Amino acid sequence: MTHALVLLLALLIGVVAGLRAFAAPAAVAWAAMLDWIILDGTWAQWLAHPITVTVLTILAIGELVTDQLPKTPSRKTPMQFVPRLVSGGFAGAVIGTAWGYTFGGLGAGVVGAVLGTLGGYEARRRLVARNGGRDLPIALLEDGIAIGGGILVAWLTSVI
Template structure:
């Protein structure tokens, strides 16, 4: 059962990366820093370092701000999509590593990133259309879902 739950959390953190690319690695860095997941002696033990947590947090906040700008490219452009695949796969692999399922976590994170990118795009498009073209409230809602979801997933790693 633990294997399934770990992979499910890795999938969900990948979905978060599909919504906001840097939120997922920031969330798992905080989970490591707060000892919600144990990465000691692994290839990602550096993730719990205060400098790493700070840099990833800053990148996540900058992304939240820049997402509101009108010139921000679509998450479906190749560069944006690949960034989400990388961060989703990475965050999923981190969660998997804590329980010895690095490659399973990587795969689940990648799948989640695809789902989050495409599903998030479509959900936002439809919600904006239903909101008479007003993007900001929908974007802020998506920000909240990504941040709260990312940290909820990170917190759940402590009970798996």
């Protein structure tokens, strides 16, 4: 895979992390377990372990639930923003590692997380306003985009 494609996939998994922080690590863990991304002999090979995949999947599902709670703070607060950056950087580094671009993947993942966090916030804010202030349908749409996007990026690591 070319350097540009690896960085694009790392950027896109970062966008997923910006939407839902745990969706990106769960997606790359599933990709590793399914051998869509080969991490054998790397620092990230532990992601392919079924326990890791299970824990990250549970965390991702938990995040989908907590996002719907009225007291959940804005994703732009440091308490929510920083974990998205870490998650995006981590997931991007994992993708980069499979092709020898760990640090490039990390950087692209962080940039993607910034784009996903800020872009996702603005898109959701505007769509909720157009939807008469009803947040739940838009939040569920965003959940679907994050999950589907994570699966798509993970799958693309195996076919591109």
